[in-house]
Amino acid sequence: MEKTNNRPTVTMSRRDLINGLASGSVVAFSGAAASGCATNEALGRSQLLLVSDGQLAQLAAQSWTSALQQNKQTTDSSLRRRVERVGDKIVQSADRRFPGQNLTQNNWEFAVFDDPTVNAWVMPGGKVGFYTGLLDIMDNDDQVATVMGHEAGHVVGKHSAERYSQQMAAQGGLALANVALEAGDVENSALIAGILGAGVTFGLILPYSRKHEYEADRLGADFMVGADYQANEAVRFWETMTKSSGQKPMEFMSTHPSDTNRISAMQSYISQQGYA
Numbered sequence: 001m002e003k004t005n006n007r008p009t010v011t012m013s014r015r016d017l018i019n020g021l022a023s024g025s026v027v028a029f030s031g032a033a034a035s036g037c038a039t040n041e042a043l044g045r046s047q048l049l050l051v052s053d054g055q056l057a058q059l060a061a062q063s064w065t066s067a068l069q070q071n072k073q074t075t076d077s078s079l080r081r082r083v084e085r086v087g088d089k090i091v092q093s094a095d096r097r098f099p100g101q102n103l104t105q106n107n108w109e110f111a112v113f114d115d116p117t118v119n120a121w122v123m124p125g126g127k128v129g130f131y132t133g134l135l136d137i138m139d140n141d142d143q144v145a146t147v148m149g150h151e152a153g154h155v156v157g158k159h160s161a162e163r164y165s166q167q168m169a170a171q172g173g174l175a176l177a178n179v180a181l182e183a184g185d186v187e188n189s190a191l192i193a194g195i196l197g198a199g200v201t202f203g204l205i206l207p208y209s210r211k212h213e214y215e216a217d218r219l220g221a222d223f224m225v226g227a228d229y230q231a232n233e234a235v236r237f238w239e240t241m242t243k244s245s246g247q248k249p250m251e252f253m254s255t256h257p258s259d260t261n262r263i264s265a266m267q268s269y270i271s272q273q274g275y276a
C-alpha cells in the first residue's frame with residue numbers, strides 16, 4: 001500500500017474486523033439501547049441497525065477530536081471556506097430531501113487537512129475530513145460537491161451503523177443487541193475510527209462495501225442536483241480518479257473502491273433521473 005506520508009497503514013478486511021470484534025477487546029459495550037431491522041427511506045430497503053447513529057456519533061466525536069489533534073489543518077482560509085460552503089449546501093439539500101432524518105440537528109463540521117494524501121471521509125454526526133491533496137485534483141466546486149454528496153450519502157444511508165451492526169451479528173453477537181457504545185477506548189481508536197469511516201486518519205484502511213458505494217453515489221447525485229451542482233461532474237471526477245489511481249497513491253480509492261461498472265451505474269442513474 002503506497003502512502004504519501006510515513007504513517008504505517010493497515011488494510012483491514014471484513015474477516016479481520018470480525019476477528020477483532022470477536023476478541024472482545026475492540027469496542028466496549030454497556031447499558032441498553034438497540035433496535036433491529038429498520039426501513040431506511042433514503043435507501044428504499046431495510047437494514048440491520050443494532051446501534052443508533054446517535055450512539056456512533058458520540059464515539060465519532062472522540063475520533064474527530066483525535067483527528068484534529070493529530071493532523072495539521074490548512075491555514076488557507078479560502079480552501080476552508082470553499083469546503084464549508086459546499087458542505088453546507090449539500091447538507092441543506094440532503095435535509096430537504098429527507099427531512100425525517102433531522103440531518104441539520106447534527107453539528108456538522110468540516111476540516112481541511114494540510115496533507116498531499118488524496119482522501120476525504122465522513123463520520124456519523126456529520127464530521128467531514130477533506131485533504132488538500134484531494135482538493136488539488138478537483139477542477140471545480142461541482143467536484144467538491146461530488147465527494148461531499150457521496151459522503152453525506154454514507155451518513156443518510158446510516159452505513160457506519162449498518163456496518164457495525166453486521167459485524168455484531170456476524171460474530172453471533174445478537175445477545176449484544178442491548179448495548180450502548182462506550183467511548184474512551186484509546187487503544188482501539190484506529191479500529192473504531194475505521195468502523196465509523198475515518199480509519200485512514202489513524203493508518204487503517206477499511207473499505208466501504210460495493211453496495212454502500214453505489215448507494216452513496218446515487219444519494220450524492222441527488223444531493224448535488226438539489227443544491228444546483230452539475231451531476232455529470234461526478235462522472236468526470238470518478239473517471240479521473242480511476243484513471244490516475246494507477247499512477248499515484250489514492251487513499252480515497254482504497255476506502256471508496258471504484259471501477260468502470262460503478263461509473264457506468266452512476267452514469268445511467270444520472271440520465272434516468274434526468275440530471276444531465
Ligand SMILES: [Zn+2]
Pocket residue numbers: 150154208212213216255256
Ligand atoms: Zn464511499
